Amino acid sequence: MAMNNVAVITGAGRGIGAETAKLFAEKGYAVVINYIHNREAAEQTAQQVRDIGAECLVVQADVANAEQVDALFQQADQLGTLSVLVNNAGILNQQCRIEDISEQRFLTILQTNVMSCFLCTQQAIKRMSTKHGGKGGTIVNVSSGAAKTGSPNEYVDYAASKGAMDSFTRGAALELADEGIRVNSVRPGLIYTEMHASGGEPGRVDRLKELLPLKRGGQAREVAEAIYWLASDKSTYVTGSFIDATGGR
Secondary structure, eight states: OOTTEEEEETTOSSHHHHHHHHHHHHTTOEEEEEESSOHHHHHHHHHHHHHHTOOEEEEEOOTTSHHHHHHHHHHHTTTSEEEEEEEOOOOOOOOOOGGGOOHHHHHHHHIIIIIHHHHHHHHHHHHHOGGGTOOOEEEEEEOOTHHHHOOTTTOHHHHHHHHHHHHHHHHHHHHHGGGTEEEEEEEEOSBOSTHHHHTTOTTHHHHHGGGSTTOSOBOHHHHHHHHHHHHSGGGTTOOSOEEEESTTO
16 A cells, blocks of 8 residues: 555544554554644654654644644645544543533533544545545544443443434445545444543443453454454445444443
């Protein structure tokens, strides 16, 4: 694969995003590593990508902000032709019941998790769609198993945002199917990442893993492999679909 095939991965400094960036680098893509706060982690991921032998850019941007998203994709254009967008950026907050979720918290979760997916997809369409003179491409949205479980007593707001992403995935896939763009989603479950600390329980995976049919938590690389498959030529007849990387739950 030519090096000018570009993959933009949002929230790629750590966890699933970082593993996805490294996997795409291994497959010959030039990678755009987006982050919002932790530049040190993003640069560490970038160095690992370069060690693989791939080109990359590290771009700080709040992908829930339209102007910053536009600037992100303009920088990505410097690397070559956008082939893949992975909408991975997302946040969650402290575990709590619904009545303890503030209006501002709910709005922030929706803005970060849903609006970022929407804005980045818009920019990808402008570059990928055959309707706009593009050569096609793939979009993979990183949702969550929470979209199906609802995450009661923990983060219903986060679950609701991922449910919105799922609806958006399906609608975008059907709208763009005849424009050379496939849109799919991966729904991770209990994965060993730092995100659980944001919810106030770093050891959440170990507490709950025995409830899973596979009896273990997942690794970020396992999710990255699913993302890559959906973006690759191995899945050319798949669009508007979901892979549940949830250990059977």
